[in-house]
Amino acid sequence: MGNPAISLDVAAAEDHLMRFLSVEGVTGQEAAIAAAVSDALRKAGVPASAIRFDDAHKRIPVPTETGNLIVDLPGTRPGPRLLFSTHLDTVPLCAGAKPRRDGDRIVGDGTTALGGDDRTGCAVLVILAETLLKHDLPHPPITLLFTVREESGLHGARELDPADLGGALMCINVDGQDPNDLIVGAVGQENWEVEIVGKASHSGVAPEKGISATLVGAVALAEAQREGWFGKVVKAGDRGTSNVGIFGGKDGKAAGDATNVVTDYVYIKGEARSPTLAFATAIAKGFEQAFQKARNEVKDHEGEIAAVTFTHKPSYPPFNLDETTPVVRRATKAMTMLGLEPNYVFSNGGLDANWLDKHGVPTVTIGAGQAEIHTVKEYVNLPEFAMGCRLALLLSTIED
Structure with a gap:
């Protein structure tokens, strides 16, 4: 042999x-x-x-x-x-x-x-x-x-x-x-990241005046999961996977500083993979839609909403x-x-x-x-x- x-x-x-x-x-x-x-x-x-x-x-x-x-x-x-x-x-x-x-x-x-x-x-x-x-x-x-x-x-x-x-x-x-x-x-991979800028407020005195970036992120990820974009993804004959790897704050710090402050900033980073790069991109866009929907669901007492900046780009083909x-x-x-x-x-x-x-x-x-x-x-x-x-x-x- x-x-x-x-x-x-x-x-x-x-x-x-x-x-x-x-x-x-x-x-x-x-x-x-x-x-x-x-x-x-x-x-x-x-x-x-x-x-x-x-x-x-x-x-x-x-x-x-x-x-x-x-x-x-x-x-x-x-x-x-x-x-x-x-x-x-x-x-x-x-x-x-x-x-x-x-x-x-x-x-x-x-x-x-x-x-x-x-x-x-x-x-x-x-x-x-x-x-x-x-x-x-x-x-x-x-x-x-x-x-x-x-x-x-x-x-x-x-x-x-x-x-x-x-x-x-x-x-x-x-x-x-x-x-x-x-x-x-x-597979190929598409990376995505999102910055959520909410509004700080004292969570005990006036929580209604704050816009929780943490809540926007949580609602968005729950929405992505409901729509079938999280984990193993199969849609209309296409297949892929996704994951959220980082949920935090600025410069690698935690999201938020204290329990008595409504979180005003969150950074989230994830990925999407698929045998076709087009579907990896579609998965990333599915997450983008989920974040935009969540943005409109979390408001302060005057109806203001968070600023959400979502970007995605191919990592490898x-x-x-x-x-x-x-x-x-x-x-x-x-x-x-x-x-x-x-x-x-x-x-x-x-x-x-x-x-x-x-x-x-x-x-x-x-x-x-x-x-x-x-x-x-x-x-x-x-x-x-x-x-x-x-x-x-x-x-x-x-x-x-």
């Missing part, structure tokens, strides 16, 4: 993984892990001249330490350029992670998440380059992409300049668990590749050669693949053992990690 021409040093791959898991690099603070990955690539034989950073961080609207890490490996045989991608950052819950080996797993200490999402991908791409160079394996031109701020909005992939990818025609993104799963599509797409065919062939049974998956979560596809590089996402991600129970399944490494190696070397 597998390609006998490819020899994977499993111990070396696991060493890379343990090292990367030990380097803190939460979203937006990727400089240290980028340096660790760069150092590992140089030690693997990748020339320093082939390792570079772009300036995507200068276009990301929130502070970000470094740009995307990009590595160019010249081909040793003709063929279309391949792109392999993963992300450098972890969720904040991974700060202070202490990885350790426990049987066929790598686990944390139970107080933080581990960071297998996506240090597994970082290790896969490094062992890929190391193995190709060590064994002088024939392969087409390859670009390795390590993005920043994936966990906080796919920013690195979004702000990437496609010209930096060297004309890659297809991409394999490493960001999943089960190597049998092949993610070929994902959906995509969906069919089984005839060259990158899907390539992945299917490699998986079959390894004895895997391809399970074509459409994800309800966004991936760097959403933006890479938008940039003109059809992208599939493969798994490499990350499990229970974004929780203190997170672990890496080492047999699945090794299979992810083998799959990436085979994808880099097989011929169409």
